[in-house]
Amino acid sequence: MEQVLQTIGPSVHDGLSEAMYRGVPQAMTRTSAISYLMGAGYSREAAQQFARAWEQQFS
Template sequence: MNLKNETLNAVKPFVDYGLHEASYTSYSHALTEVAAIAYLLGKGYDPHTAYHTVESWEKNEKFY
């Protein structure tokens, strides 16, 4: 698999999640959430931990 396909396949679940999340919050919130997850993935967190870590930072669909 080439780098382009590998990258796009890796981010697709998070893009899909962000689009779904935006229907409940705002695009700004959803993009922030997906970017934070991507940042943690880049830091070496596994996807499950990255997602749950970012979700734990939310209260009433806002980051505090």
């Protein structure tokens, strides 16, 4: 469990910071998507790029 928390911790921290600017639903969706992609084997950087592309596509 500790490894999981350490792995997703930076994304959760970023999501909490983003919630102040973009709103809680969008920040939670982004954080969840990044965590899901990381669980599927993507690196944090690749998962963040996918999330950015998704946000740009739907904004």
